[in-house]
Amino acid sequence: xxxxxxxxxxxxxxxxxxxxxxxxxxxxxxxxxxxxxxxxxxxxxxxxxxxxxxxxxxxxxxxxxxxxxxxxxxxxxxxxxxxxxxxxxxxxxxxxxxxxxxxxxxxxxxxxxxxxxxxxxxxxxxxxxxxxxxxxxxxxxxxxxxxxxxxxxxxxxxxxxxxxxxxxxxxxxxxxxxxxxxxxxxxxxxxxxxxxxxxxxxxxxxxxxxxxxxxxxxxx
Amino acid sequence: xxxxxxxxxxxxxxxxxxxxxxxxxxxxxxxxxxxxxxxxxxxxxxxxxxxxxxxxxxxxxxxxxxxxxxxxxxxxxxxxxxxxxxxxxxxxxxxxxxxxxxxxxxxxxxxxxxxxxxxxxxxxxxxxxxxxxxxxxxxxxxxxxxxxxxxxxxxxxxxxxxxxxxxxxxxxxxxxxxxxxxxxxxxxxxxxxxxxxxxxxxxxxxxxxxxxxxxxxxxxxxxxxxxxxxxxxxxxxxxxxxxxxxxxxx
Numbered sequence: 001x002x003x004x005x006x007x008x009x010x011x012x013x014x015x016x017x018x019x020x021x022x023x024x025x026x027x028x029x030x031x032x033x034x035x036x037x038x039x040x041x042x043x044x045x046x047x048x049x050x051x052x053x054x055x056x057x058x059x060x061x062x063x064x065x066x067x068x069x070x071x072x073x074x075x076x077x078x079x080x081x082x083x084x085x086x087x088x089x090x091x092x093x094x095x096x097x098x099x100x101x102x103x104x105x106x107x108x109x110x111x112x113x114x115x116x117x118x119x120x121x122x123x124x125x126x127x128x129x130x131x132x133x134x135x136x137x138x139x140x141x142x143x144x145x146x147x148x149x150x151x152x153x154x155x156x157x158x159x160x161x162x163x164x165x166x167x168x169x170x171x172x173x174x175x176x177x178x179x180x181x182x183x184x185x186x187x188x189x190x191x192x193x194x195x196x197x198x199x200x201x202x203x204x205x206x207x208x209x210x211x212x213x214x215x216x217x218x219x220x
Numbered sequence: 221x222x223x224x225x226x227x228x229x230x231x232x233x234x235x236x237x238x239x240x241x242x243x244x245x246x247x248x249x250x251x252x253x254x255x256x257x258x259x260x261x262x263x264x265x266x267x268x269x270x271x272x273x274x275x276x277x278x279x280x281x282x283x284x285x286x287x288x289x290x291x292x293x294x295x296x297x298x299x300x301x302x303x304x305x306x307x308x309x310x311x312x313x314x315x316x317x318x319x320x321x322x323x324x325x326x327x328x329x330x331x332x333x334x335x336x337x338x339x340x341x342x343x344x345x346x347x348x349x350x351x352x353x354x355x356x357x358x359x360x361x362x363x364x365x366x367x368x369x370x371x372x373x374x375x376x377x378x379x380x381x382x383x384x385x386x387x388x389x390x391x392x393x394x395x396x397x398x399x400x401x402x403x404x405x406x407x408x409x410x411x412x413x414x415x416x417x418x419x420x421x422x423x424x425x426x427x428x429x430x431x432x433x434x435x436x437x438x439x440x441x442x443x444x445x446x447x448x449x450x451x452x453x454x455x456x457x458x459x460x461x462x463x464x465x466x467x468x469x470x
Contacts, residue, residue, distance in 0.1 A: 053426045075434070083430045090423040093373055095349040107432030115438075137376070155431060 001065035003027045003159050003188050004050055009059035010212075011042075011049060019045050020056070021212035027159070032181075033190045034199050036217045037209035043192045044086060046209065047161050051078055079108060082157030086164050086192075088148035092136035097123070097147050100136055104155035115154075122150040127176050141168045149177065153184075160189035166198055178202060226344040231275045237449045238346040238354035244456045245342040249335045251460050258323075260466040261330040267459055268337035275341050282340070289336050293329050300325050348372045356437060366437070377424075378417050385409050 004027040012018040019042035027033065037043050048054040050061065052074030061068045063077035085091045094100035098119055105115035123129040126146045131139065136147055145168055152160070166174050181189065181202050193199060196206060196218070206217035227234070233241070248264075255261050272282065306320025343351065352369040356362065389405065396402045 048426070051426075051430060053429070075429075075432075078430050079432045081430075083427075085423065085427055087423070089377075090420065091427040093424060093428070095347055103428075103433075103438075104431035106438030107434065107436075137380075151431065 002062070003029060003031075003064060004190075005062040006050065007060045007062075009049060009056045009061070011045060011054065011056045018057075018212050020049070022059070023213055025050075025207075025214055027188050027190060029187050031188045031205070032203040033188070034196050034203045034206040034217070035190055035192045035209060036194070036196055036206055041209045042212065043209050044163055047083060047163060047190075047192070050161065051081060051083055079155065080157055081159045081161060082152035082155055084149055084152050084160070084162040084165055086167075088141075088144035089137070091148040091151060092144060095135060096132070097128075097134050097136055097139075098132045100147060101151045101154050104151060108155060118156070119150070119154050122153045123147075125153075125176070125180060126150050127173065142170055142173060145169060146173060146177075153180070158187040160186050160191075162189065162191045164192055164194070166193060166195060174198060224347055225281060226275075226277050226340065227347045227350075229275060229277060229345060231345070232448050232452070233271065233275050233341055234345045235448060236345075236452050237443050237445055238350045239357050239443055240445070240449045240452060241342040241346060242351065242354050242358065244452065245339050247460060248338045248342075248456060251463060252331050252334050252338070255331070255463060255467050256327065257467055257470045258326065258330070259470055260463045261327060261334065263466065264334040264459075264463055265330050265337070268334045268341070271341040272337045275345055277340075277344075285340060286333065286336065289332060290329075293332055296328055297325050300328075353437070354443065357443065362435065362437075366435075369437075373424075374417065374421055377420055378413065381416050381420070382409070382413055385412060 004025065006023065006025040009020050009023045009025070010018055011020045023046070025046065035043050035046070045054065049056050050063070052061065052068055052071065063074070064080065066073070066077070068074050068077065092100050094103060098116070101119035101123060102112075102115040105118050106112070110118070120129060120132070123132060126149060128143065128146050128150065131143060131147065136144060139147065145165070149162075149165060165177060169177065178198070181191075191199060191203070196203075207214045208217035248268075252261070252264050255264065301317050301321035301324075302315045304318050304321035304324055306318035309317045309319050309322070311317070346354070348369065352365050355365045355368070386409065389409065394405060396406075
């Protein structure tokens with residue numbers, strides 16, 4: 001069973017032609033993938049389609065071995081997949097960092113104590129526990145990114161979809177991020193990046209998205 | 221956050237339970253609406269001012285807020301005294317100033333300011349998020365609570381985007397003037413703002429859905445009634461009854 005299985009996906013925005021055309025994308029357990037491609041190649045769009053946020057014009061989406069068509073089909077898999085948005089401002093809306101990070105765990109049905117515990121764990125892990133009480137929209141860009149990342153990780157996802165997780169991070173933060181990727185047991189992850197070299201040694205394959213299709217990228 | 225300056229503070233009212241504050245604010249506002257004679261209204265205004273001062277919010281900020289409200293009141297003063305029928309005080313050309321009109325205006329001014337001051341001192345001293353939570357606890361339909369919370373949340377996003385776009389324009393040498401270019405630029409900024417906010421709103425929603433949001437807000441902190449909440453409640457109860465009593469006596 002593949003974790004993610006997209007077949008024959010086509011998608012286009014109005015007046016822009018096709019962004020993705022007959023694209024196939026499969027993620028198996030244990031795979032660590034870097035997703036590369038030029039600006040506007042459709043990498044983020046691909047993530048949105050995987051999670052059912054955008055509906056493809058044609059093709060099928062299968063998550064954890066189940067065909068997903070309607071909005072309802074996606075709600076289960078979404079809880080097992082962590083999507084980090086490119087712009088952390090899209091993700092953070094609570095009045096304090098700790099509340100934002102525990103938003104996901106609470107939605108998963110954890111009680112407050114558990115939610116707090118797991119949120120603190122991830123803040124600590126990413127080295128930002130001192131931001132706990134701060135207001136998210138007053139943080140710097142890099143700090144926001146880390147908080148957004150913590151808010152995704154706190155849900156304990158099996159699969160991570162990260163949209164440029166390292167953009168704007170300082171060196172130490174990148175290191176901490178990489179150690180999370182290395183040490184934690186995710187079933188698989190896909191990382192959109194423009195800096196594949198930073199991921200050297202952490203990934204099993206790289207894919208290149210170009211003209212609506214995926215091809216094996218440069219080996220890292 | 222531009223609109224939550226007043227929520228920062230350590231006064232008694234800042235620390236009071238938002239649930240209590242919402243109920244109390246509603247109660248006082250309703251009561252003031254029903255008061256009709258000058259003495260209780262004046263007393264209401266004085267107690268509202270007292271509550272407002274006890275919050276120790278920056279006076280300049282308060283005056284600014286009150287000014288906005290009173291602009292409307294000034295408009296009323298220009299119209300109502302001349303358009304209400306009653307015994308004429310004096311006549312100026314086609315305009316007749318009536319005592320009934322003057323009294324009505326005074327009542328409206330007192331009511332308006334008292335209500336606004338009560339609400340600033342009770343509601344502005346909580347964050348919007350706390351208020352939303354409190355409304356949730358008070359069993360207000362969750363659709364309404366979310367509507368309220370997200371309007372506020374997007375207002376902030378909108379403002380932020382606007383500042384960002386404008387800054388970018390200014391940095392590229394844009395100087396507003398009275399010409400077609402300026403108008404066109406502003407039209408473009410507004411258009412961009414509209415589209416961007418729409419997109420942003422959608423992505424915020426997506427991000428929430430991805431984190432398992434299904435329409436319920438789970439609360440991390442629960443409110444607890446404390447001594448000062450009972451103090452506030454008794455103070456307001458006392459105030460409300462005495463106002464009613466005075467109104468009934470007059």
